[in-house]
Amino acid sequence: MExxxxxxxxxxxxxxxxxxxDPEAFWEGIADTFTWQKKWDKTLxxxxxxxxxxxxxxxxxxxxxxxxxxxxxKLGNKTAIIWEPNDPDEESRYxxxxxxxxxxxxxxxxxxxxxxxxxxxxxxxxxMIPELAIAMLACARIGxxxxxxxxxxxxxxxxxxxxxxxxxxxITANEVYRGAKKVNLKEICDKALxxxxxxxxxxxxxxxxxxxxxxxxxxxxxxxxxQKAEKDCPAEEMDAExxxxxxxxxxxxxxxxxxxxxxxxxxxxxxxxxQNVFQLEKDDVYWCTADIGxxxxxxxxxxxxxxxxxxxxxxxxxxxxxxxxxxxxxxEKLKVTHFYTAPTAIRxxxxxxxxxxxxHDLSSLKVLGSVGEPINEEAWHWYNDNIxxxxxxxxxxxxxxxxxxxxxxPLAGITPTRPTFxxxxxxxxxxxxxxxxxxxxPHTNEPVEGRLxxxxxxxxxxxxxxxxxxxxxxxxxxxxxxKYFTGDGAYRDASGNYRITGRVDDIVIVSxxxxxxxxxxxxxxxxxxxxxSAVVGYPHEVKGNALYAYVILYNDxxxxxxxxxxxxxxxxxxxxxxxxxxxxxxxxxxxxxxxGKIMRRILRKIASKDTENLGDTxxxxxxxxxxxxxxxxxx
Ligand code: 7RM
Numbered sequence: 001m002e003x004x005x006x007x008x009x010x011x012x013x014x015x016x017x018x019x020x021x022d023p024e025a026f027w028e029g030i031a032d033t034f035t036w037q038k039k040w041d042k043t044l045x046x047x048x049x050x051x052x053x054x055x056x057x058x059x060x061x062x063x064x065x066x067x068x069x070x071x072x073x074k075l076g077n078k079t080a081i082i083w084e085p086n087d088p089d090e091e092s093r094y095x096x097x098x099x100x101x102x103x104x105x106x107x108x109x110x111x112x113x114x115x116x117x118x119x120x121x122x123x124x125x126x127x128m129i130p131e132l133a134i135a136m137l138a139c140a141r142i143g144x145x146x147x148x149x150x151x152x153x154x155x156x157x158x159x160x161x162x163x164x165x166x167x168x169x170x171i172t173a174n175e176v177y178r179g180a181k182k183v184n185l186k187e188i189c190d191k192a193l194x195x196x197x198x199x200x201x202x203x204x205x206x207x208x209x210x211x212x213x214x215x216x217x218x219x220x221x222x223x224x225x226x227q228k229a230e231k232d233c234p235a236e237e238m239d240a241e242x243x244x245x246x247x248x249x250x251x252x253x254x255x256x257x258x259x260x261x262x263x264x265x266x267x268x269x270x271x272x273x274x275q276n277v278f279q280l281e282k283d284d285v286y287w288c289t290a291d292i293g294x295x296x297x298x299x300x301x302x303x304x305x306x307x308x309x310x311x312x313x314x315x316x317x318x319x320x321x322x323x324x325x326x327x328x329x330x331x332e333k334l335k336v337t338h339f340y341t342a343p344t345a346i347r348x349x350x351x352x353x354x355x356x357x358x359x360h361d362l363s364s365l366k367v368l369g370s371v372g373e374p375i376n377e378e379a380w381h382w383y384n385d386n387i388x389x390x391x392x393x394x395x396x397x398x399x400x401x402x403x404x405x406x407x408x409x410p411l412a413g414i415t416p417t418r419p420t421f422x423x424x425x426x427x428x429x430x431x432x433x434x435x436x437x438x439x440x441x442p443h444t445n446e447p448v449e450g451r452l453x454x455x456x457x458x459x460x461x462x463x464x465x466x467x468x469x470x471x472x473x474x475x476x477x478x479x480x481x482x483k484y485f486t487g488d489g490a491y492r493d494a495s496g497n498y499r500i501t502g503r504v505d506d507i508v509i510v511s512x513x514x515x516x517x518x519x520x521x522x523x524x525x526x527x528x529x530x531x532x533s534a535v536v537g538y539p540h541e542v543k544g545n546a547l548y549a550y551v552i553l554y555n556d557x558x559x560x561x562x563x564x565x566x567x568x569x570x571x572x573x574x575x576x577x578x579x580x581x582x583x584x585x586x587x588x589x590x591x592x593x594x595x596g597k598i599m600r601r602i603l604r605k606i607a608s609k610d611t612e613n614l615g616d617t618x619x620x621x622x623x624x625x626x627x628x629x630x631x632x633x634x635x
Contacts, residue, residue, distance in 0.1 A: 004030060004275045006462055012415050012427070019427040020456075026428060027055070030198050031268050034307075035070045036061045037237055040264070046457045047273055048484060051477045053457045054241050055265035062235035063244060063267045064141045067306035068101040069235070079311045082285065083130050084330050086177035086317035090612050092334070095130055097309070100137075102231070103130075108138040114201045114220070115411070116169055118236055121246065121287050123167040123199075125149045125158055125189060129178035129315045131205045131222065132292055133302055135171050140244060140263075143236035147246040147258070150293025150594055151183075152174055154618035155191035165466050166198040173205040174212040179321035186212050193218075208572050235274055240264025249401040250593065257475070258466030259295075259401050266299075266404050267307060273405040274304030277395050278367055279412040280485030284337040285364075287313035289327065289345065294595050295401040296371055299460075300340065301590035307609035317346055319345055325356035328387075332360040339387070340369035340397075343379050344596025350382040351531060351554065357386050367412040369395045372595040374500055374518070380419040398500050400486065402476065404460030407431070408498050421499045422596070430456040433492055434480055442525060445494045446495045452490040453483040489516065506600060508537030513578050515547070517600075520581070523574040524632025529557045529566055534590050535581060538607035548607035549581035550590060550629065559586040583607075583634045589625040591617070592629055606630055 003199035006012050009468040016602070019026040024043040031040070040059030046052065071078070076098040083093040095103070116122060122144050126132040132148075139146040149161050151173075162170065163249045170193070174186045186204060192212070193199060214221075244263045248256040268553075280286060286305055294487060305312040313334060319327050325348065331339060349356070368388050375383075375396055384394050392415055397409040407429045409421040415424055425431050433450030440455075441448050465472040479485040489504040501520030510516070517535040524533040531552040540546035551567065553559060568580045591599045602614055606629055617623045 003129060004033060004126055004272050005279060006276055006414060006427075009415055012424075015427040016425070020430060023428060023456060027037070027268065030272050031056060031059075031264070032460075034061070034267065034271075035065050037065075037075055040240055044457065047149065048457070048477055048482045050543075051473055053461055053463060055268070055457075056240035057457045059240035059264055060237050061264060061267070062141065062143075063139050063263050063303065063307070064104060065235045066267055066271075067137065067303065068104060071097045071309045072101060075197075075309045078309065080306060081130055081133060082311060082313045082334055084313060084315045084317070084334065085610045086179070086321065088322060088326075088329070089306065093130060100134070103134045104121060104137040104141055105233040106226060106229050106231055107472055108141040108233040108269060109231075110203065110225040111138055111142055111144060111169070111337060112224075112233070113189050113225065113229060114169060114203070117141065118238075119145065119243070120169070121145045121147055121165045121167040121354060122169045122171065123147050123149060123158070123162050125151055125170060125172045125185060126205070127151055127173050127185070128291060128314055128478070129173070129205070129206060129207060130314065131173070132388045133314065136292070136302060141233055141235055143238050145243045145245055147248070148293050149248070150291055150299070150619075151185055151621075152293075152621070154616070156190050157616065157619055158189065158192035159195045161256065161258070162192065162196045162199060163478070164248075164424065165246050168198060169194075169201050169203065170196075170199050171203045171205070172484070173207040175208045175210055177207070177316065179318045181210070190215075191299065206549065220254060229464045238263045241463070245298065247298060247401055249295070257468075257471065259462040260466050261404055261460065261466045264458030264464055266462070267303065269405040269458060270299040270304035271307040272428075274300060274310075275308050276411050276426065277397060277406050277409050278338050278340075278369070279414065280308070280310050280338060282365070284342075285311050285313065285334055286338040287315070287334070287336045288340040289315060289319070289332070290340075290342070290371075291594060296340075296595070299405055301532075306558060319349060323356065324349060324352040325359055327361035328357050329361060331362055331365060335364040337364055338367045338369070339365055340371065342372035342596045343370055343375040344372065346370065346375070346379045346383050347532060350379060350386075355388065362387060362389070365392050368392045369397055371397045371399070373597060375420060376522065377420050378525070390587050393417050396420070396422045398488075398498070402462045403458070404462060404470075407454070407458070408500075421493075421497045423497045425498070428458050430454060431490075431498065432483065433490060434483075438480055443496070447491065447493050449489070451479075452486045452488045452498070452500070453480050454486065455483050457484075508547060510545050510547060511543045514580050515575070517547075519575050520547065520549070520571055520579050523579075524551060526574070527563075527570055529553050529563060530567070534600065534603055535602055536607050538604070540582065546582035547579065548603075548634075549584045550587045550603060551584055553586055554591065585629070585634045587625070587629050587632070589622055589628075591623075591625050591629070592621045593619065594621050602626060603629075604635060609633075609635075
């Protein structure tokens with residue numbers, strides 16, 4: 001396999017320059033290193049006003065040939081996936097590239113035997129087990145479109161996603177282990193299946209030996225179906241612009257958006273970014289702790305690493321089981337070299353006594369990654385000092401479900417890092433900051449702040465929202481003419497490094513002043529007693545809106561009036577007196593999505609005393625926190 005890694009800062013600069021001067025030639029050179037059944041005719045066709053983006057048109061390929069077949073000759077015996085179970089006493093599984101190839105081929109035939117054809121949508125509601133990877137790749141092998149729903153979501157959330165894209169099949173497991181709990185996934189599916197007329201068959205993987213209720217004619221066990229399946233399955237010939245998968249991401253309206261990714265561009269984008277950001281060497285062990293139900297899992301547990309011939313770890317459990325040292329125990333046990341997680345996990349682990357880290361030998365680690373939200377200074381240093389021992393570059397990777405792959409990030413060991421900064425755009429990515437008037441802020445040697453947009457297409461951009469191209473246009477391409485709008489705000493320093501400041505929809509107008517809640521939260525978080533905070537606006541008679549802060553304190557700290565005063569003081573001193581929160585409530589947690597994003601919609605409703613209809617809270621990581629916060633509401 002051709003290696004795509006840039007090796008020096010000078011290489012990076014050169015590649016970046018080329019990628020903006022002649023983006024087509026730049027990406028052609030990268031795309032050429034993959035296995036194509038037929039080479040493309042047209043590298044790029046685009047129009048951000050329509051909007052429409054097409055990469056490598058006329059090219060024919062199958063992504064699984066790039067993730068599996070092409071490695072067999074040289075890397076057939078190399079471990080593709082190391083699976084670490086929830087229970088540390090259960091055996092890990094090591095699956096080689098050849099074994100994975102065999103498993104994927106056979107399961108692809110199970111899909112075919114059950115009537116699945118190219119273009120059909122298949123919903124996957126699975127635990128973090130290798131069979132999830134196998135099922136994804138099997139879909140890709142035959143050209144079926146996978147739609148993975150995170151296995152912590154409710155029946156209603158599954159049904160809604162299945163119905164939106166009219167999936168024909170659902171693949172699930174009977175049960176899943178999660179920490180000390182066991183959850184019956186099949187029961188949750190059965191409830192969803194009462195309202196999903198498009199589903200014709202359900203394949204059930206038995207993760208546990210418990211008896212499972214099966215519906216005759218509809219439900220089939222994974223193993224029974226495998227017995228009946230042929231071994232070989234040729235890879236379907238796919239157009240570069242054929243759909244690879246749909247992944248739902250929450251929208252501001254509450255209706256999830258089914259982001260559509262296509263085969264060719266997504267493959268090229270995720271593989272190129274994986275290799276350059278993480279800089280793996282031959283025998284490295286790479287671990288991304290995300291769930292595969294999130295884009296990070298799609299791009300950087302499965303497709304990017306496998307297309308690169310890397311060894312990728314999949315972990316079934318949670319960071320707190322059997323204790324808060326589990327991540328570090330796994331790093332030691334598997335000799336993990338590259339560790340990629342989210343700030344929310346870092347902060348929750350940083351809250352624990354340091355002995356959970358110190359107990360383990362972390363000397364195998366070379367590179368640390370962060371993704372999902374801005375990483376605050378304190379968490380960055382804790383991660384860098386205690387996990388990386390000051391020796392591992394920390395790559396703070398900014399990107400979105402919609403971008404498919406990493407957009408702004410250091411390249412480990414190659415380009416400089418800077419705490420709380422995602423730093424520089426990857427080659428092929430052309431970010432711009434937009435001012436209040438909707439004008440591009442020019443690149444000068446001045447630090448600036450604005451709304452982050454991208455002015456040129458990159459291969460792994462989502463092509464549409466499934467079934468709703470108008471919404472795709474409205475959400476991403478209508479704010480700034482001819483540009484993709486990210487929804488994030490950013491600061492750019494004199495050297496061109498970006499620091500993502502948060503979602504710009506989190507702006508509150510207090511007495512006529514536009515206040516970004518992210519800046520206020522950062523100020524509050526500087527107080528030594530504070531772990532984390534969330535600030536939202538609520539209607540106020542005099543000011544129009546006032547600010548309500550929800551604040552988490554360290555375990556050993558008692559809430560007090562004194563603290564409230566100090567917090568307001570810090571905000572007054574750093575952001576300005578106008579930004580002082582009217583109300584401060586101490587909470588034990590914040591409602592969060594799995595990837596660590598605070599669900600402000602809910603906090604806003606509570607602060608505004610509009611709690612009749614909080615919307616679907618079942619997709620939260622910690623739905624129970626909502627009742628606690630409501631009970632202690634500061635009227
Ligand atoms: C990969 C992912 C996307 C949103 C994005 C940002 C925020 C993600 C960072 C970040 C600051 C980062 N996809 N975000 N990474 N903010 N620094 N390194 O998270 O679709 O679930 O979310 O996440 O607001 O727009 S996502």
